[in-house]
Amino acid sequence: MTLIQVLLTPEFVLQVSDRRLSAGGEARDDSYNKAVSWCGMVSVAFTGGFAHVDYRCEEPVTEWIAGVLASAITLKDGADALEERMKELMARLSKWRKYRDRRLTIVMAGIAPDYGTAFFRGLSNFEDGNQIFPNFSDTEVYRWGHEVPLHGNRTRYITAGASPGSELDRSVVGPKLATVSQVGGVNNAARYMVRLQRRVAERERKKGTNSVGEDAMVVSIPANLKRDGHGMLLMSNTDSDAVHGGSTANFSFVKAGSFSKDRFAPRLACDGRVSEFSAWGDGDNQVITFRGIDPPAGR
Structure with a gap:
């Protein structure tokens, strides 16, 4: 199960997550895309017990999330649409025996310049920001959130998904990350969070669960985003x-x-469109691939 970390500061938002798919204590894929960029202002990640939303396992969860958000205008629109579609999705998956583990958490983190805040929104059927429940729900979506003013000195560190354990005690890690980000900036804070992820991955490896990978997807959104x-x-x-x-x-x-x-x-969702791109580069030699997805997912 993916570990999602979010750092909210007055200058930037950081979201760090692994890309691992695992099953039965075995790592199956360390490069599965679990991130969505919503109009460049919000980073969305997911974690849970499944990777596709259809019986044939052809439509990735990431593409489904991007399709839901593609035409949303406001943060409330997006969160409300995800909650409604999550309930519909769980009702559908509950009819298929192959989807026995229907845990799903979706995390939204970004900048809301109209409100002057950096924000976090979580939606889940098995956790509520304070605890992870032993059983998931097919009918209820728990929502929680945090905000940090863009003009001030507060920071907030949040985790979701895989149990962080003592390595990520938020009361300890939060103040450390606040100092790291103030002294070393966004990249040093990102490095620190990647290191924390790898500590959890090592713990999971020793336990034999292998649910958290060491490869990291890092998304940074500046407060002065243009x-x-x-x-x-x-x-x-x-x-x-x-x-x-x-x-x-x-x-x-x-x-x-x-x-x-x-x-x-990350998968890109904005203005009614969903697309993906990747890049490879060595000095001036760079190759960028781009693919539009039409029609958007999220049915």
Whole structure:
């Protein structure tokens, strides 16, 4: 089960998550895309017990989330639509014996300039921000949230999904990350969060569950974000796995053990469209692939 970490600060929002699919204590895939960028202003990640939303396992959860959000306008619109569709999805999956584990948590983190805050929204059928329930619900979606003013000195550290254990005691990690981000900036904070993820991954490996991977998807959204024409562009530096500040939302794929020139982007959802792209680069030699998904998922 994916571990999702979110750091809210007055200057930026960071979301760090692994990309692992696991089953029966075995790692099946460390490069499954579990992230969505909603108009470049919100990063959305998911964790749970399944990776596809159809019986033939052809429609990824990520594509389903992107389809739900593609035409949403406001944060409330998006959260309400996800809650409604989650309930519909659980009712459908409950009829299929192959979907015995129907846990699902969706995390939304980003910048709301109209409200002057960095925000977190969680929707889940098995956790509520304070505890993880032993059984999931097919009928109820628990919602919780946090906000940090963009003008101030407060920070907030939140986790969802895989049990963080003592490695990620929020009362301890939160103040440390606040200091790291103030002194070292967004990239140092991201490095610290990736290191925490790998501690949890090591603990899971020793337990034999292998539910958290070491490879990390990192998404950074600056408070002074400037939207492009569609608000969809995330910049990635293919010469480094660092994330940066500036005025553009950006992502990085931080591979365990070695640097990777591959850049796996989150699925993009905005203005009624869903698309995906990836990049590979070595100095000035860069290759970018782009694919539109039409019609959007989220049925």
